[in-house]
Amino acid sequence: MVVRDLLNQPTRMIWHEDSDLDDLDVIILPGGFSYGDYLRCGAIARFSPALQATIAHAQQGKLVLGICNGFQVLTESGLLPGALMRNRDLHFVCDRVSLRVDRTDLPWTQNYQSGQVITLPIAHGEGCYYADADTLKQLEDNRQIVFRYCTQSGEISESANPNGSLQNIAGICNAQGNVLGMMPHPERATDSTLGCTDGLQLFESVLAQMLAIA
Amino acid sequence: MNTYQAQIYVTLRPSVLDPAGTAVQSGLAHMGYDNVEQIRIGKYIELKLTATDEAAAKAQLDQVCDRLLANPVIENYRFDLTEIFRYGRSSMNLASLCFLAPTAIAMPQWSCAICSISRRA
Known part of the structure; x- marks a missing residue:
């Protein structure tokens, strides 16, 4: 909807059995549930033909965005490190949260200001980001943490952490920066009728990047 | 080919917090079982498979666990294997x-x- 109707970009849906994705510049794995999320969220989706083709797409350096369940699929597939587990308080959390944009030199975030606090909706039961200490250090050292849960003034605190994610992680990218996974839903904050437009800049950033390349 | 029955136990790695286990533990404490501690909730999976011998069956189970049944980032697994005669x-x-x-x-x-x-x- 966002890319097709708000940005007027040619967009097609990918069926899980599709394995030819060569015509695409950007692949977006949306939220929801995949294969019933049996065993673990995203665990079975990882082996679908479309995901295998998405991995190949990412390995060519092309852009892949995973939102919510899409983020879970990306960690399960190994495109992003770590894992997403049951929320700290075991509840499904449906809310609007403040996020600090920690990195703005990516195709995904170049239209934001570094340290900018934005508001995006979240809606998940398994959004608690976990990675071992070494992986967390690598994420910090390589500046792969893109979004963190924060207070409205941008402070990173436990009280602003809706799900228990380590380091308040809400979104990370791979080392190259072409794969982004995030639990919050930028696509649900793209039109003023939705109450918030802070997510639109993410999609506009990508579009600007693609236009700059072309 | 031989047929084997596998019993697979998938558990959270010790470093990973288990909020569900903590909730169950506090439930038990409310019931009066306050001597119960360190509850960790895992998964139990049963399956049958055919293989030429036990070593092949174990090798395949390791693969299946590593690739799908357990997520090595957060979980450990172990299994018992019994031949079905x-x-x-x-x-x-x-x-x-x-x-x-x-x-x-x-x-x-x-x-x-x-x-x-x-x-x-």
């Missing part, structure tokens, strides 16, 4: 022959699917 070409499960105890005991490894007794080499 089949009598000759009739493919009759030893279950029906449990009363032939002397024969069964002479076999190095077998299990009975009905009365769930087994003998491992």
